[in-house]
Amino acid sequence: MSQTYSINIHRLQADLQNLAKIGFDHETKGVNRIGFSRADYEGRLWLMKQFKALGLEPYMDGAANVICRLGDPDKPAVIMGSHTDSVPDGGMFDGALGVLCGLEVMRVIKEHSIDLTYPIEVVSFSEEEGRFGGMFGVQSFCGQIDPAWITSVQDTNGIYLKDEMQALGLEPLDALKACRAPETVKAYLEVHIEQGPVLEEMNCPIGVVEGITGVFDWSVCLIGEANHSGTTPMDKRRDAFMGLTKFAQQIPRIIEDHGSDISRITIGKVDVLPGFTHIVPGEVQFSLCVRDLDEGIMQNLAQACREVLSSIARQDNLMFEYEEKSWLSPKHCDPEIVKLLGDQAKKLGYQCNFMPSGAGHDAQFMTDLTKTGMIFVPSIGGISHSPKELTKWPDIEKGANLLLQACLSLAA
């Protein structure tokens, strides 16, 4: 019976366009709803208004997550969500899409008075984009937040989270009250733009996410000897930068020998010291970011990077040091929900691709709390975090319809 229902793309399109007006910059054409800014908060109030217009009672929890429930107040809920904050000059789909697809699904269920065995909830998690590092809203929701961090953390401009919250009339430590017990949640579903080129290149409208890749960050240092660039012969140098270039050249081979086809290794930031045109670089400090969906492969890649760096250091008479700044384990979507999404996509006649997510999402924390699934829709040109972010409306319609069917299978 569930196949007879479908979402209304015109309503969903209007919602996305209306929310995009909040925090819109007419010069850059970007959406600016940075976590806990005035515009972000306005976006949350706008969302609450949409739920109220349906005769529902949304609320903001202690972490400023906007939550609205339909159905039994006591049973565990099927949650649909994502985030409505943005990066500076972001696009209109990243995050907003998952929340507004949830709103549209709730509308369809309400207007057809569809009987639910389990209640459904829509959540807009706060501060997903990491202005303060981490994902404040969903971490609070999953009970993975430290009170000392809440009161001490600052953004890169030195602004405190607690001050931003207080300026909006929020009590920072109330975030601890946002924690949900696992028995209050039945499942979590999130629609999101892919933010990569895979689906568009395959001409495939739907991605079913199998997991969110783990990532570790190292701060690496190669130390040689600074010296005069004119008088030091080439074979007498201890040039730290040359050591770095040799390592960078080895990255494809490291992945080929120890990684998988979804491994990613990136050197994103390099400091060459002392950093002067006429001095042989005595030291390089660089970041190394490694991602994969398999923790064992991440460990193998770490070992291979260590070995290659040590061997280059030996050959080039350099010293090698590194510090592991963070290690986030890969998170897997629930196999039953992955299967359900694949089966429902097939029923709807949508081609779908099972794939990992290279980017972080609210869903990665939800995997610790409940059975989690994610639906990707294609990003044109693989572009996101940009005013140029774009997904075709027919693809959005398919993503939202798949969410509706999955939600009905889990809740009705």
Ligand SMILES: [Zn+2]
């Ligand atoms: Zn996002």
